[in-house]
Amino acid sequence: MPQPRRLVEGNEAVAEGAIAAGARFFAGYPITPSTEIAEVLSRRLPQVGGHFIQMEDEIASIGAVIGASLAGAKALTATSGPGFSLMQESIGYASMAQVPCVIVDVMRGGPSTGLPTLTAQQDMMQARWGSHGDYRIIALVPDSPQECFDLAVEAFNLSETYRVPVFIMTDETVGHMHEKVVIPPADQIQVVERNWHKGPKEEYRPYQFTGKDVAPMVKAGDGYRFHITGLTHDERGYPALTPEQGKKVVTHLIEKIDSNVDKISRVEEDGIDGADVVVISYGITSRIAIRAVQDARKAGLKVGVMRLITVWPFCEQKIRELAGKIKGFVVPEINYGQIVLEVERCSAGKCKVISVNSCGGAVHDPEEILTAIKEAAK
Amino acid sequence: MNDVVRTIDDATFRKQNPMAEFLRMERMPHIWCPGCGIGSVVTSFAEAVKESGLDMDKIAVVSGIGCTGRVAGYVKFDSLHTTHGRAIPVATGLKLANPELKVVVFSGDGDLTSIGGNHFIHAARRNMDLLVICVNNFTYGMTGGQMTPTTPTTANASTTPYGNYEYPFSLPFLADAAGASYVARWTSLNARNITDSIAEALTRKGFSFIEVITPCTTLYQRRNRLGDGLDAMQYYHDDADIEHGADTRNVGIDYQGKIKVGKFVDRQKPTYLEAVNTHYANVIGDDYELYGKTPPEKKAEEDAKKAGIDDLSEADSTTCDSEDDA
Numbered sequence: 001m002p003q004p005r006r007l008v009e010g011n012e013a014v015a016e017g018a019i020a021a022g023a024r025f026f027a028g029y030p031i032t033p034s035t036e037i038a039e040v041l042s043r044r045l046p047q048v049g050g051h052f053i054q055m056e057d058e059i060a061s062i063g064a065v066i067g068a069s070l071a072g073a074k075a076l077t078a079t080s081g082p083g084f085s086l087m088q089e090s091i092g093y094a095s096m097a098q099v100p101c102v103i104v105d106v107m108r109g110g111p112s113t114g115l116p117t118l119t120a121q122q123d124m125m126q127a128r129w130g131s132h133g134d135y136r137i138i139a140l141v142p143d144s145p146q147e148c149f150d151l152a153v154e155a156f157n158l159s160e161t162y163r164v165p166v167f168i169m170t171d172e173t174v175g176h177m178h179e180k181v182v183i184p185p186a187d188q189i190q191v192v193e194r195n196w197h198k199g200p201k202e203e204y205r206p207y208q209f210t211g212k213d214v215a216p217m218v219k220a221g222d223g224y225r226f227h228i229t230g231l232t233h234d235e236r237g238y239p240a241l242t243p244e245q246g247k248k249v250v251t252h253l254i255e256k257i258d259s260n261v262d263k264i265s266r267v268e269e270d271g272i273d274g275a276d277v278v279v280i281s282y283g284i285t286s287r288i289a290i291r292a293v294q295d296a297r298k299a300g301l302k303v304g305v306m307r308l309i310t311v312w313p314f315c316e317q318k319i320r321e322l323a324g325k326i327k328g329f330v331v332p333e334i335n336y337g338q339i340v341l342e343v344e345r346c347s348a349g350k351c352k353v354i355s356v357n358s359c360g361g362a363v364h365d366p367e368e369i370l371t372a373i374k375e376a377a378k
Numbered sequence: 379m380n381d382v383v384r385t386i387d388d389a390t391f392r393k394q395n396p397m398a399e400f401l402r403m404e405r406m407p408h409i410w411c412p413g414c415g416i417g418s419v420v421t422s423f424a425e426a427v428k429e430s431g432l433d434m435d436k437i438a439v440v441s442g443i444g445c446t447g448r449v450a451g452y453v454k455f456d457s458l459h460t461t462h463g464r465a466i467p468v469a470t471g472l473k474l475a476n477p478e479l480k481v482v483v484f485s486g487d488g489d490l491t492s493i494g495g496n497h498f499i500h501a502a503r504r505n506m507d508l509l510v511i512c513v514n515n516f517t518y519g520m521t522g523g524q525m526t527p528t529t530p531t532t533a534n535a536s537t538t539p540y541g542n543y544e545y546p547f548s549l550p551f552l553a554d555a556a557g558a559s560y561v562a563r564w565t566s567l568n569a570r571n572i573t574d575s576i577a578e579a580l581t582r583k584g585f586s587f588i589e590v591i592t593p594c595t596t597l598y599q600r601r602n603r604l605g606d607g608l609d610a611m612q613y614y615h616d617d618a619d620i621e622h623g624a625d626t627r628n629v630g631i632d633y634q635g636k637i638k639v640g641k642f643v644d645r646q647k648p649t650y651l652e653a654v655n656t657h658y659a660n661v662i663g664d665d666y667e668l669y670g671k672t673p674p675e676k677k678a679e680e681d682a683k684k685a686g687i688d689d690l691s692e693a694d695s696t697t698c699d700s701e702d703d704a
Contacts, residue, residue, distance in 0.1 A: 024475075025474065027470075027471060046666060051474050053474060055470075055500075056496050060464070060497050061467075062467075063461075063466075063467025063468045063471065064470045065471060066468055067468035067469060067471025067475065069475075070471075070472060072475060075475070093460065220472055220476060221435065221476045221478060222435070223435035224456070225435070225456055225457075227457045227459070228457075228459065229450075230459065230460065238402075
């Protein structure tokens with residue numbers, strides 16, 4: 001059993017966080033650099049009354065996770081870019097059918113097989129747009145093994161609250177980093193249980209399309225005889241193939257997240273007030289950016305920091321407000337420029353937006369970020 | 379088009395239909411064509427459930443995409459209409475997270491053995507506790523009659539306009555080779571046999587596979603000028619021969635050739651969950667909590683706890699064969 005405080009690898013911390021959140025089912029397929037999550041859970045789940053299964057591929061893994069969730073289990077899978085791509089169709093299904101589930105993507109360099117053992121943040125847009133159709137998901141990005149643990153708990157809580165797939169977008173560096181992790185006693189970890197239907201059986205409806213709250217759930221086997229489909233459906237879960245119903249369903253899938261952004265979104269800020277330049281980063285890149293910010297501040301520049309713990313839904317309002325007040329944003333990320341597109345969109349030309357991009361494989365040199373900060377401050 | 383003339387009003391039809399207990403009558407009429415075999419298989423399934431005496435609340439039906447994929451939408455059980463080819467993985471997760479469920483997969487030949495082929499062989503390999511019913515009509519009906527992995531060589535399909543030149547799968551052979559513990563095949567003419575087979579498989583453990591050869595009148599029959607549903611029944615009547623225990627290597631189907639039907643495989647071996655529990659109990663020992671106890675076993679354990687009995691070995695012994703020797 002884990003000690004309350006010890007050196008833990010990021011991937012192991014995700015696995016322990018999932019168990020702490022009440023996850024008792026994992027289905028997965030080996031892929032570098034996420035495999036340790038499966039390995040840890042294959043050892044740990046049988047010890048805590050849960051079940052681990054290695055499936056034949058990632059498509060089967062997410063399928064089994066969805067099935068397990070509908071039978072009442074808190075369930076997760078873990079993968080990296082190529083496997084994440086294979087899962088996308090069923091991620092759309094989970095979004096449409098509103099099945100709570102957690103998917104960990106330990107990002108590596110792409111495209112294709114790319115740089116399997118090297119770090120990247122290239123799946124940020126895949127997380128947002130990877131499946132077909134319009135829907136919303138939640139994506140959390142940890143920057144340390146401790147946060148891998150904490151956000152794994154958070155991911156399950158959000159998934160259960162909003163009946164939505166939640167992604168933990170970690171990366172090769174954080175996934176394989178060993179750091180001190182404090183695992184609090186179970187009674188000090190806030191765990192959200194699924195909102196089970198409590199009323200009479202005949203009143204049960206698997207869905208409501210209010211745009212705010214989600215309908216309570218039931219378990220397969222509890223006698224509700226519910227029906228779930230990926231087709232556009234009505235409150236009973238029955239296919240309802242009309243443009244009107246399509247609008248109702250899609251609007252709900254989007255609004256249940258968008259109207260709750262304030263409750264979902266977590267952004268860490270430092271020195272924003274009075275700043276000329278704000279560095280926006282997430283995950284491992286934010287730890288590199290700190291060095292650049294410190295150097296810039298030493299040089300007398302007024303630099304603020306925003307670390308996106310929640311990347312999706314995006315903190316649009318904050319960026320819109322800041323854009324009118326500062327000279328520029330600097331957005332370093334280990335991809336060719338993905339989240340910077342969101343920053344550009346939200347700042348709407350009111351200030352400079354400088355992308356410090358990378359093709360993946362290594363974290364930034366703080367000097368590159370510093371140069372961009374100086375450029376933005378001009 | 380001929381309108382169906384109903385002699386009873388709609389409400390009475392929905393209420394008094396002998397299938398009302400098993401079907402979501404509010405969803406009728408279904409989408410299947412006249413002469414299609416899927417409805418016959420669903421009827422046999424309902425009869426089999428009745429025969430088996432199983433608790434209907436503990437049966438879940440999972441299907442993928444296509445005409446057969448629509449079965450999940452019509453049956454009054456917990457029912458999941460999943461994505462194309464993925465019924466088996468979802469059913470696997472459902473079964474593992476709630477082992478007291480009897481999980482039944484309804485799938486067409488394309489859904490199950492083309493896009494879902496990998497899941498099919500792996501579930502059979504694991505001897506996962508699932509009953510998989512394949513409605514094999516040799517074609518993709520929902521998309522307009524394309525070739526599937528079971529379309530017999532030389533048959534016409536919309537994507538083989540000059541005739542099919544590929545070799546088809548023989549599904550009982552595939553299931554047998556992959557490790558299924560129960561394999562049967564019938565045609566949709568053999569309604570009683572299908573019912574009996576499903577009833578038998580419902581009470582069995584492990585991976586059970588039942589293939590039902592059915593006509594797709596609108597596409598396969600028409601495109602190959604094979605007549606209507608009745609002509610298909612005549613073909614099954616004349617050319618389907620029962621041969622229980624037939625070697626699955628010899629049950630392939632040629633275009634309009636002989637169809638061997640019957641129960642081909644019935645072997646006992648530990649299911650996936652039995653293997654899990656036996657193995658973990660051996661290697662982890664007393665700390666391992668057997669996975670997937672059924673409610674009566676759980677209840678016995680709780681009652682024992684309440685009564686202050688420490689030794690639970692008796693309550694446990696029913697859950698895992700390996701402990702019988704202990």
